[in-house]
Amino acid sequence: MSRPTPLLAALALAAILLPAAAGHADHGAAVSAPAPQPRISARPLALTAQGATVVAVPPGATETSAFLTLRNTGQAPIVLTGVRTPLARHAMLMITRRDLQGLTGMSGVNTLTVAAGSTLRMGPDGDHLMLMDLTRVPKVGEKVPLTLTTRDGRSLTVSAVVRKP
Ligand SMILES: [Cu+2]
Numbered sequence: 001m002s003r004p005t006p007l008l009a010a011l012a013l014a015a016i017l018l019p020a021a022a023g024h025a026d027h028g029a030a031v032s033a034p035a036p037q038p039r040i041s042a043r044p045l046a047l048t049a050q051g052a053t054v055v056a057v058p059p060g061a062t063e064t065s066a067f068l069t070l071r072n073t074g075q076a077p078i079v080l081t082g083v084r085t086p087l088a089r090h091a092m093l094m095i096t097r098r099d100l101q102g103l104t105g106m107s108g109v110n111t112l113t114v115a116a117g118s119t120l121r122m123g124p125d126g127d128h129l130m131l132m133d134l135t136r137v138p139k140v141g142e143k144v145p146l147t148l149t150t151r152d153g154r155s156l157t158v159s160a161v162v163r164k165p
Pocket of ligand 1: 065094106128129130
């Protein structure tokens with residue numbers, strides 16, 4: 001996420017230049033330049049999204065839900081920690097559970113995990129994204145960006161279509 005500071009950049013440069021300056025001296029202080037690490041944000045997230053939908057709501061509604069199908073094409077689990085969108089001031093991950101009486105209820109969760117090589121199919125009756133304190137009324141057919149964030153600090157932005165429930 002963060003850019004290298006000038007100091008760090010200078011240190012990195014020194015680490016690269018020092019061995020060259022030492023020439024072939026075998027007994028000098030051997031400074032081995034560490035291999036440059038790719039910045040975390042530069043690694044692509046092995047996550048693909050399909051069918052991203054924001055549920056249309058009538059004027060005056062203050063919240064709605066959104067869902068999509070996520071496929072983890074990688075070798076490690078991907079832990080979602082949140083969602084944001086310009087359409088809502090607050091947004092959260094939610095699950096739907098059926099209690100012993102057969103009643104369903106939603107509850108917010110801190111994380112949703114997409115296991116390696118598997119698919120998380122969100123939907124109106126299951127896991128979903130809750131968009132609260134809407135900034136405006138979404139129009140049927142328009143596209144709204146949804147940005148999912150992951151525990152390792154990366155994100156995936158998808159274009160969700162506003163659809164009638
Ligand atoms: Cu909800």
